[in-house]
Amino acid sequence: MKEYWSSLASLLGVLAFCQSLLHTIFPPELRFAALKLFHKLSHCFSSYVYFDITEIDGVNTNELYNAVQLYLSSSVSISGNRLSLTRAVNSSAITFGLANNDCILDFFDGVTVQWEHIVTQRQAQGYLWRPLPEEKRGFTLRIKKKDKPLILDSYLDYIMGRADEIRRKNQERLLYTNSRGGSLDSRGNPWESVPFKHPSTFDTLAMDPLKKQQIMEDLRDFANSQSFYQQTGRAWKRGYLLYGPPGTGKSSMIAAMANFLGYDVYDLELTEVHTNSELRKLLMKTTSKSILVIEDIDCSISFTDRKKKNSGTRNHYDFPDIRCGGRYSSLSGDDGRGGGGGSITLSGLLNFTDGLWSCCGSERIFVFTTNHIEKLDPALLRSGRMDMHIFMNFCSYPALKILLKNYLNYEENEIDDTLLQEIKEVIDKAKMTPADVSEFLIKNRRYKNRAVAELLETLKSRAEKNEKNGGLRKKEMGLEEEEEEEE
Numbered sequence: 001m002k003e004y005w006s007s008l009a010s011l012l013g014v015l016a017f018c019q020s021l022l023h024t025i026f027p028p029e030l031r032f033a034a035l036k037l038f039h040k041l042s043h044c045f046s047s048y049v050y051f052d053i054t055e056i057d058g059v060n061t062n063e064l065y066n067a068v069q070l071y072l073s074s075s076v077s078i079s080g081n082r083l084s085l086t087r088a089v090n091s092s093a094i095t096f097g098l099a100n101n102d103c104i105l106d107f108f109d110g111v112t113v114q115w116e117h118i119v120t121q122r123q124a125q126g127y128l129w130r131p132l133p134e135e136k137r138g139f140t141l142r143i144k145k146k147d148k149p150l151i152l153d154s155y156l157d158y159i160m161g162r163a164d165e166i167r168r169k170n171q172e173r174l175l176y177t178n179s180r181g182g183s184l185d186s187r188g189n190p191w192e193s194v195p196f197k198h199p200s201t202f203d204t205l206a207m208d209p210l211k212k213q214q215i216m217e218d219l220r221d222f223a224n225s226q227s228f229y230q231q232t233g234r235a236w237k238r239g240y241l242l243y244g245p246p247g248t249g250k251s252s253m254i255a256a257m258a259n260f261l262g263y264d265v266y267d268l269e270l271t272e273v274h275t276n277s278e279l280r281k282l283l284m285k286t287t288s289k290s291i292l293v294i295e296d297i298d299c300s301i302s303f304t305d306r307k308k309k310n311s312g313t314r315n316h317y318d319f320p321d322i323r324c325g326g327r328y329s330s331l332s333g334d335d336g337r338g339g340g341g342g343s344i345t346l347s348g349l350l351n352f353t354d355g356l357w358s359c360c361g362s363e364r365i366f367v368f369t370t371n372h373i374e375k376l377d378p379a380l381l382r383s384g385r386m387d388m389h390i391f392m393n394f395c396s397y398p399a400l401k402i403l404l405k406n407y408l409n410y411e412e413n414e415i416d417d418t419l420l421q422e423i424k425e426v427i428d429k430a431k432m433t434p435a436d437v438s439e440f441l442i443k444n445r446r447y448k449n450r451a452v453a454e455l456l457e458t459l460k461s462r463a464e465k466n467e468k469n470g471g472l473r474k475k476e477m478g479l480e481e482e483e484e485e486e487e
């Protein structure tokens with residue numbers, strides 16, 4: 001112990017000697033430069049390199065600082081002892097942060113980096129048109145010199161991407177509509193928005209699990225394929241057509257998609273749009289990472305198969321085959337490419353989904369729904385416009401199992417096997433929509449066993465009715481055929 005104290009005293013003595021030497025050799029004006037040189041020399045021999053990312057760069061906010069702060073707030077990378085907690089305005093989540101002057105380690109592609117959050121008091125400011133915060137904040141990134149290329153090329157880009165993702169997830173999503181008949185708000189925006197809080201998710205959606213899995217994979221693939229779309233020269237967008245009888249979950253699917261990807265939803269009311277240019281303006285005012293929905297497209301616009309309709313040499317894109325809100329529009333000289341005419345045309349809509357304007361913004365999903373796919377023009381359905389056609393069917397046995405779990409909290413093995421077997425046999429013939437089944441289960445949810453037994457009875461009677469109707473229809477068709485033959 002004695003030796004320890006004596007070596008410490010001699011070390012302090014050497015330090016004091018060096019300091020006095022520095023003071024005698026270097027005059028005060030040279031002292032600062034000497035210290036700087038000393039730092040530079042020590043950096044030359046150090047194996048580390050440091051990057052400072054300040055919160056404010058001049059007078060502008062440094063986006064990279066915000067991104068690093070958000071990135072370090074993601075729980076996976078957090079491993080410090082002291083963390084700050086924040087909940088931003090309009091945010092639906094609490095985020096962690098690195099406390100002042102604390103360090104944290106992060107790992108990227110086999111490389112370890114160290115982040116330090118440095119906070120100091122800012123010196124008194126003179127008059128500034130935009131006062132700066134009292135504290136000077138910044139991150140210092142310490143990396144090994146040999147890792148510099150990797151960090152500068154990929155790590156910082158990765159942080160920006162992750163921060164974007166976190167920001168989107170934390171922020172409340174919005175549901176937009178254009179239901180004001182083309183009028184703009186005070187900021188010239190044609191869309192109105194409300195917070196989007198639909199509870200439907202892929203877990204609660206009753207449909208064939210395999211099909212559900214396929215759709216989820218397709219969506220995930222789409223969201224992660226920025227470089228693929230860039231490489232192949234395709235606009236980063238994807239179209240889904242949801243079709244099937246009413247009450248089979250088309251709207252619920254859209255909500256599930258939005259919740260799955262964390263996108264905003266633009267619900268486009270086509271009957272409120274009067275011209276192609278209005279349609280284009282609406283598109284221009286949408287943001288990236290959004291789902292643009294046109295529900296019941298066959299009802300809002302009467303598209304017929306252009307091939308059937310047009311037999312002459314005239315370009316069938318020019319035909320006014322559109323009906324908006326129950327009234328037919330006239331051609332009014334619109335060239336169909338979004339000119340200033342007085343109606344939306346089929347080509348206007350095709351351009352909307354597929355033309356040059358459709359690429360303003362990126363990572364966009366178009367979803368059209370219809371109860372009558374046969375009424376739609378094939379041009380609207382082709383790949384590139386509607387890449388995936390999803391048939392939403394009547395309630396199947398696997399779908400019913402999901403509904404039983406959602407509404408009655410039933411696990412499969414809790415239900416009597418013979419009952420399940422009977423349901424399985426009859427459910428496809430009953431042609432009940434998930435909406436009908438849900439309604440039934442809501443009403444009877446307090447008495448689980450009775451609910452399932454009664455559901456079976458309802459399914460049976462529906463199946464019987466359908467069989468009878470089917471038989472009758474077949475008979476009628478047979479008679480009609482006979483009559484035709486006689487004629």
Ligand SMILES: Nc1ncnc2c1ncn2[C@@H]1O[C@H](COP(=O)(O)OP(=O)(O)OP(=O)(O)O)[C@@H](O)[C@H]1O
Pocket residue numbers: 204205206207244245246247248249250251252253371392433434435436438
């Ligand atoms: N596949 C489903 N899974 C879970 N719930 C469903 C499903 N289909 C329908 N429902 C329930 O029925 C209600 C109506 O469904 P939804 O509005 O999604 O049907 P839709 O196919 O959009 O009908 P429409 O063609 O009339 O617009 C929903 O609120 C939901 O509770």
Ligand SMILES: [Mg+2]
Pocket residue numbers: 250251252295369
């Ligand atoms: Mg719907």
